[in-house]
Amino acid sequence: MIEFLGYIGALFIGLVLGITGGGGSILTVPVLVYILNYEPIIATAYSLFIVGTTSGFGTFQNFKKGLVVPKTAFLFAIPSVIGVYLTRRFIVPEIPGTVFYFGSITLSKETFLMLLFAVVMFVAALSMLKPQPETEVVDVKTKSMALVVIQLFFVGILIGLIGAGGGFLIVPALLKFARLPIKKAIGTSLLIITINSLIGFTGDVQNITIDWIFLLSFTIVSVIGIFIGLRVQHLINEKHLKKLFGIFVLIMSFVILYKEVFS
Structure with a gap:
């Protein structure tokens, strides 16, 4: 029965990834830890493979619909994937x-x-729920490029620590x-998640038995x-989708905080 519930969770992981472009990893780790009783270190490693592979299929489907911007995806993926790999291979x-x-x-440690996983989700949820002002487009090729690269590198470190694909970031x-x-942000994020997760997972292959x-x-x-x-x-609707x-991310952050602090 427990295994059955775990596989139902796997179905919802893919469902959430397909709809939101992120959040699947938010489900993956809790399902593996709280339903299937895997240790968080193993769960975060498995999460990277599950979410990365699933996102790869989603990327292919979104690419056919014109919802993936490869140039932007690789620009964002390079600094974050370095952070993910180094974190999974050496820091964790x-x-x-x-x-x-x-x-x-x-x-x-667990x-x-x-x-940390719950706190990051909480902050990301507040960011998503905050109304976005109608301002000029930020050109990542200008002065802000160095700042964006640094931010994405630290996003990669966070992704590596919590074993998430990082869609919510x-x-x-x-x-x-x-x-x-x-x-398009959702479709492009799936490609970035695929790259980050699968390369991050290679850092775990050398440290744990799969x-x-x-x-x-x-x-x-x-x-x-x-x-x-x-x-x-x-x-x-796009606005409803973002909300x-x-x-969803906000609710899951409270669930994990409750499980870890009060249970």
């Missing part, structure tokens, strides 16, 4: 088992990563800096979900 394995200890209060960046319409049978079967179900999500995406994305 070196985080101590006990991150903080004071009296009877102990913060383990809890630290899950709390990348979509707002595409909206703000590239000024893409929401549906259960490929489970990982591939879970991923296949998630891929089915993304095709369903892409089918229904056009039925949702739905933000609300």
